Amino acid sequence: MRTMIMGAGSLGIIFGAHLAQAGVDVTLADVMQDNVDALNSKGARVTGSVEICVPVKACTPDKLEGIFDLVLLLTKQVNNAASFPVIMAHIHESSTVVAMQNGVPEVSVAECFGAKRTLGCPVGFGATWIGPGVSESTSTLERLKEHACELGELDGRLTPRLYEVQSVLQHVGTVHLLTNLFGARWSKLFINSTFSGLSAALNCTYGEVLENPEALYCAAQIGDELIKTARALGVKIEPMQGSNIDDFELIEPVDVPLKRKLFREVFGAHAKLKASMLQDMEKGRECEILYINGFVSSNGRKTGIPTPYNDMVVTLVQEAQTAGKLPVFAANLARFRVLGSKPFI
Numbered sequence: 001m002r003t004m005i006m007g008a009g010s011l012g013i014i015f016g017a018h019l020a021q022a023g024v025d026v027t028l029a030d031v032m033q034d035n036v037d038a039l040n041s042k043g044a045r046v047t048g049s050v051e052i053c054v055p056v057k058a059c060t061p062d063k064l065e066g067i068f069d070l071v072l073l074l075t076k077q078v079n080n081a082a083s084f085p086v087i088m089a090h091i092h093e094s095s096t097v098v099a100m101q102n103g104v105p106e107v108s109v110a111e112c113f114g115a116k117r118t119l120g121c122p123v124g125f126g127a128t129w130i131g132p133g134v135s136e137s138t139s140t141l142e143r144l145k146e147h148a149c150e151l152g153e154l155d156g157r158l159t160p161r162l163y164e165v166q167s168v169l170q171h172v173g174t175v176h177l178l179t180n181l182f183g184a185r186w187s188k189l190f191i192n193s194t195f196s197g198l199s200a201a202l203n204c205t206y207g208e209v210l211e212n213p214e215a216l217y218c219a220a221q222i223g224d225e226l227i228k229t230a231r232a233l234g235v236k237i238e239p240m241q242g243s244n245i246d247d248f249e250l251i252e253p254v255d256v257p258l259k260r261k262l263f264r265e266v267f268g269a270h271a272k273l274k275a276s277m278l279q280d281m282e283k284g285r286e287c288e289i290l291y292i293n294g295f296v297s298s299n300g301r302k303t304g305i306p307t308p309y310n311d312m313v314v315t316l317v318q319e320a321q322t323a324g325k326l327p328v329f330a331a332n333l334a335r336f337r338v339l340g341s342k343p344f345i
Contacts, residue, residue, distance in 0.1 A: 001168060004029060004068040004090065006083055007075035008039060008058060010127035010276060011100070013135035015072060015172055017044035017054040022171035027068075028058040029086075036060055038133030048127075048136040048272075049144065061086040070165065071097045072121075076280065077105055077291045084112045091117070096161055098151070102192050102276070103291035104185045106154055115154050119165060120181040122188040123149045125173070126273035138273040148173025152181035183238040186230045189292065190237070190245055192275075193226050193310060194219040195267055197293045199275035201316040203327040207271030210264060218336050220259050221309040224250040226296050232303035240266065277317070281326060289317040308339050 003019065005012045008030035016028045016039075028044070030036055039058035046052050061083065068090050075083045087097060097113045099105040100121045110118040124147040125139040137144065151166055153159055156179040169175045178184050195206045198219055202209070209215045227249045230237050237245040243266050248259055277287035293310040300307035316335060320327045 001025070001069045001164070002066070003027070003070040003072065003168065004064070004087075005072045005074060006061070006087060007073070007079075008035060008044075009074065010129040010135045010279070011123060012072075012074040013039070013044045013129075013133065014046050014050070014127055014137060015074070015169075016056050016058075017046050017052055018172040019168065020044065020056045021052065021054045024168060024171065026056070027064070028056055029061045029064055030058065031060060031082075032132070033060060035132045038131075042133050045134045046137055047130065047134065048138055049141040050137045064090050066090065067092050067095070069095055070168065071095065072100055073097055073105075073109065074100050076276075076286075076288050077101050077103055077108075078286050078288055080105075080108060080112075088113065096165060098165060100149070101291075102196075102288055103189065103295055104182065105291075106181065106185070110154060118154060119151060119162065120154065120178070120185065121149050121151045121169070122184050124188075125149075126270050127276075128274055129276075129279055138270065140269045143269050144173045146174055148175060150176045150178050150184050152178030152184065154181060156180060178238075180236060180238055183236045186226070186235050187238045187240040187245055189295065190223055190226055190240060190248070191267075192292045193296050193313075194223045195270070195273075196275035196277055197222060197289070197310070197313040197317075199273075200277035200281060200287060200289060201313045201327055202329045202332050203278060204274075204329055205271065206267055206273045206275075208329070210267055210271060212333070214333055214336070216260065216263060217256055218309055218333075219263065220248070220250060220256050221339075222293070222296075222313065223248045225300065225305065225307040225310050229296055229300045229303055229305045229307065232305050233299060278326075281317070281320060284324070286321065287317065289314055293317075309336070312336055312339060 003026040008028040099109040106120045280287040293313040296310045
């Protein structure tokens with residue numbers, strides 16, 4: 001199965017290294033020439049919880065040749081307008097495009113390539129781009145082996161091609177098949193809106209959110225807004241790595257301190273992770289905040305669910321991007337206090 005990885009960033013390098021190591025015919029496409037050059041000359045290097053360096057084939061999108069049977073879409077959603085036409089020029093009628101982006105990208109992918117060519121794949125581990133050709137695996141090795149990603153058809157069917165693509169992705173870690181893709185997407189969105197959103201808005205790691213009582217309070221409120229919005233949309237959120245997302249809902253304000261243990265159980269293994277959105281901000285690139293917390297906010301408006309904490313995350317990130325500066329942890333955490341934020345007690 002001839003495979004293209006569109007977007008050789010932090011996750012793309014890791015997927016490319018593992019697939020190439022397993023003998024998969026894979027080409028990594030990326031817009032950064034220095035990244036492509038490093039991948040071709042030095043291989044795809046993975047550090048952190050996994051240490052490997054594997055020779056790979058890489059090129060810029062305009063240098064892609066031929067037709068691919070499988071496309072792993074790992075660009076940011078903000079780059080869809082640029083990447084979609086390139087992919088379309090290099091696939092056939094029965095090719096499969098796997099949406100591995102953050103947020104809920106399957107609708108736009110299916111609109112472009114057709115539902116019959118679209119699979120959804122929430123990724124279950126974290127990574128940090130270190131430099132050209134190098135990515136750090138920031139989740140534990142156990143987490144990668146047990147839950148690399150999930151894979152599903154838009155309509156929830158377990159089809160032959162689902163198993164075929166699973167066999168390719170299994171070279172990275174365990175791939176769980178889904179019968180409720182959008183429920184799983186909202187589960188992953190819970191992670192991204194709470195800890196990735198705050199990582200970007202506060203300029204910190206997941207661990208720094210966990211260790212700061214006031215930041216953790218904000219995470220609890222962000223997650224609660226998401227749960228209530230998903231329920232209003234009729235989405236049944238799937239369990240996340242063994243944890244029931246509904247357990248994070250705040251029925252009464254006094255429930256907030258009771259969630260500390262739940263957050264530590266779920267996010268403790270990812271304490272070193274710095275959100276990819278924050279990594280984009282560090283590089284001066286537009287990040288995906290409108291597709292993460294902004295997605296919760298927009299759906300909250302549609303359903304009449306208030307989302308002030310998600311709104312604040314969007315505001316803080318957009319202000320930082322407009323100013324061309326990184327957020328300041330203490331100053332931006334103080335901005336949440338107008339919403340009634342307070343430390344866990």
